[in-house]
Amino acid sequence: MVEAAVADVVGPAVTTDPLVPRPASGRLEERSSTCTAGHQPTVLFTDGDHALTKKTLAAVALLAASGLTLTACGDDTSGDSDGQAQSSDTATSFNDADVTFAQQMIPHHQQAVEMAQMADGRATSAEVKELAENIEAAQGPEIETMTNWLEEWGQEVPSGDMEHGDMGHGGGDMAGMMDDEQMSDLEDAMGGSWDQMFLEMMIEHHEGAIEMAETEVDEGESPEAVALAEKIITDQQAEIALMQDLLDA
Structure with a gap:
């Protein structure tokens, strides 16, 4: 599941196998997720000619291990709504x-x-x-x-x-x-x-x-x-x- 989460965030893995075609040299691919509840977006880059750096891989691993998903950007207001309804009923x-x-x-x-x-x-x-x-x-x-x-x-x-x-x-x-x-x-x-x-x-x-x-x-x-x-x-x-x-x- 961790591998799937990482793949979903950073896209297809970059391969160094010479028999497998690689993306055109010099193209920088950007993938980002934007939150609508005031959170900062997470931006990951993959270089078509070079494997991901250790620093980037560490960040991705931390993201997956923490169980953070895009849905965490939303605010859960159901508790407040229930409390307001109960107060109104009283x-x-x-x-x-x-x-x-x-x-x-x-x-x-x-x-x-x-x-x-x-x-x-x-x-x-x-x-x-x-x-x-x-x-x-x-x-x-x-x-x-x-x-x-x-x-x-x-x-x-x-x-x-x-x-x-x-x-x-x-x-x-x-x-x-x-x-x-x-x-x-x-x-x-x-x-x-x-x-x-x-x-x-x-x-x-x-x-x-x-x-x-x-x-x-x-x-x-x-x-x-x-x-x-x-x-x-x-x-x-x-x-x-x-x-x-x-x-x-």
């Missing part, structure tokens, strides 16, 4: 349930964060203060994540400035949301009264979020959205148990 893998989940959970989380931020200057219990901080720390990044999904999916992102009554309690699809009056009462409370009101409201709020997340787990298509819904269920069930313990203490 970005478009969603359904109406995923969109509804994100569009509703964003304002739901925003209200929970608003309630948690009220703890500053109002809460008395150290446990309640820590819980409020944890809720804000967890749900803030989740809001950003869901916002990015909606933008990637080409769907409307909730404005974040809706009135509590527009998205709140009794709104049907937004379980657990507080209305304007409830939010105003929480804002006006202080000390132990605030702690109790916050815990009671947040338990109801969490129960609504879990209900929404369970719907996403059952009906959603996006793996990322379903995974977030499962995380919300786990996290908020644990927080409900903690809040119930604080109320019972």
